[in-house]
Amino acid sequence: MKIYADDNMPLAREFFAELGDVTLFSGRNVQAAELADADILLVRSVTKVNAALLDANPNLRFVGTATIGTDHLDLAYLQGRGIVHTNAPGCNAQSVVEYVLSCLFILAEQQDKPLTDFTVGVIGVGQIGKRLVAALQALGLTVLQNDPLRAAEADFPHLDLDTLLASADVVSLHVPLVRGGAYPTFHLLDANRLAALPATTALINACRGEVVDNQALLAQARAGVKRPLFMDVWELEPAIEQQLVPYCDIATAHIAGHSVEGKARGTEMLYQAVCQLLDVTPTRTLSQFLPAGAIEKLQISPNFRLLDVQNLCRMLYDVRRDDALFRQHLVTHGFDWLRKTYPPRREFSSVCLQGQVPDYLIRLGFSQK
Numbered sequence: 001m002k003i004y005a006d007d008n009m010p011l012a013r014e015f016f017a018e019l020g021d022v023t024l025f026s027g028r029n030v031q032a033a034e035l036a037d038a039d040i041l042l043v044r045s046v047t048k049v050n051a052a053l054l055d056a057n058p059n060l061r062f063v064g065t066a067t068i069g070t071d072h073l074d075l076a077y078l079q080g081r082g083i084v085h086t087n088a089p090g091c092n093a094q095s096v097v098e099y100v101l102s103c104l105f106i107l108a109e110q111q112d113k114p115l116t117d118f119t120v121g122v123i124g125v126g127q128i129g130k131r132l133v134a135a136l137q138a139l140g141l142t143v144l145q146n147d148p149l150r151a152a153e154a155d156f157p158h159l160d161l162d163t164l165l166a167s168a169d170v171v172s173l174h175v176p177l178v179r180g181g182a183y184p185t186f187h188l189l190d191a192n193r194l195a196a197l198p199a200t201t202a203l204i205n206a207c208r209g210e211v212v213d214n215q216a217l218l219a220q221a222r223a224g225v226k227r228p229l230f231m232d233v234w235e236l237e238p239a240i241e242q243q244l245v246p247y248c249d250i251a252t253a254h255i256a257g258h259s260v261e262g263k264a265r266g267t268e269m270l271y272q273a274v275c276q277l278l279d280v281t282p283t284r285t286l287s288q289f290l291p292a293g294a295i296e297k298l299q300i301s302p303n304f305r306l307l308d309v310q311n312l313c314r315m316l317y318d319v320r321r322d323d324a325l326f327r328q329h330l331v332t333h334g335f336d337w338l339r340k341t342y343p344p345r346r347e348f349s350s351v352c353l354q355g356q357v358p359d360y361l362i363r364l365g366f367s368q369k
């Protein structure tokens with residue numbers, strides 16, 4: 001069994017070596033000839049999996065992407081060839097939520113307002129959106145939700161997009177990149193919608209760069225609109241529009257989902273899918289391989305207040321670290337280097353809270369004993 005895996009996929013050998021020969025490849029630059037004898041192909045979001053990559057391979061049985069997004073897979077091509085394929089739904093959803101929370105803490109500080117004063121509009125309420133809504137509501141923020149595909153659900157408070165955009169203080173995007181069909185998301189925020197969006201409304205994009213028209217955003221910024229901008233994803237990665245960076249409050253290299261747990265969970269989910277394909281009982285689990293975090297336990301005192309949440313979360317993750325790395329190294333080392341050398345970052349769940357733990361901390365994702 002020939003298994004080929006992106007060299008940015010953590011624990012690929014640890015999980016897959018028992019199932020076959022594992023060869024690592026460079027995800028962004030891999031060529032068709034390198035994969036010609038693959039039976040199993042394991043990718044991340046930077047590999048375009050299509051006819052050009054796979055026509056030379058007669059054997060391929062399985063393609064798995066250790067990511068949530070699937071816009072880099074030509075699903076019709078894979079289906080046409082009868083190649084089983086899967087992604088890793090929700091693998092890094094918590095990581096993205098922690099990224100968004102970190103952005104919101106910065107915004108609240110910049111504007112010298114309590115977090116609870118903000119109304120956050122969440123666009124796309126799936127794995128990430130749902131977790132984010134739950135976290136924000138746990139902290140007492142007002143949340144507006146837009147997801148036309150869920151509008152018919154009895155308990156879902158769907159708000160139409162333009163009303164949400166007019167009413168929110170912060171807009172956070174969590175849709176997949178979809179170019180056709182009834183609900184396309186390519187340039188969902190186009191020049192017209194950006195023009196209608198109040199200039200003070202903050203924008204967080206941690207889904208896909210192409211969901212926001214980056215040139216329209218740049219034109220707006222150059223025209224003097226001082227919108228708070230938190231950009232993790234960009235059009236045309238890795239060759240992004242660098243002119244936009246100075247206008248961003250936070251700029252990062254598509255790392256919102258790159259917690260240690262988020263990436264490794266993706267590998268584990270593919271391992272489980274391949275075991276199922278091969279009718280083999282899984283013997284490996286992520287818990288065997290995950291090292292303990294730098295901080296394992298924390299005692300919460302009865303004096304802990306909502307105001308202290310920010311300090312607690314920042315101990316685990318502060319997006320300003322990633323923004324600083326981005327501004328320092330983007331031009332000299334490039335977008336992909338920033339992603340490949342991403343410093344380890346553990347999720348809230350890696351810290352076990354003890355003492356009188358308020359329920360909202362558990363709802364944010366911390367664990368408790």
Ligand SMILES: NC(=O)c1ccc[n+]([C@@H]2O[C@H](COP(=O)([O-])OP(=O)(O)OC[C@H]3O[C@@H](n4cnc5c(N)ncnc54)[C@H](O)[C@@H]3O)[C@@H](O)[C@H]2O)c1
Nearest residue numbers: 068069124125126127128147149175176183206207256257
């Ligand atoms: N920056 C990162 O590191 C990072 C990490 C993980 C995921 N992502 C991106 O985030 C996206 C969302 O992830 P998820 O796990 O929540 O996916 P998901 O599929 O669970 O949820 C997406 C939601 O968006 C909704 N949706 C689809 N089209 C819409 C539209 N036109 N308007 C409003 N809502 C729409 C869907 O109905 C669904 O509920 C992924 O597809 C991926 O592109 C980015």
Ligand SMILES: O=C(O)[C@H](O)[C@H](O)COP(=O)(O)O
Nearest residue numbers: 044045046067068069257258
């Ligand atoms: O879709 C996803 O899961 C994310 O965008 C993911 O974090 C991308 O990471 P990459 O595959 O590019 O390393």
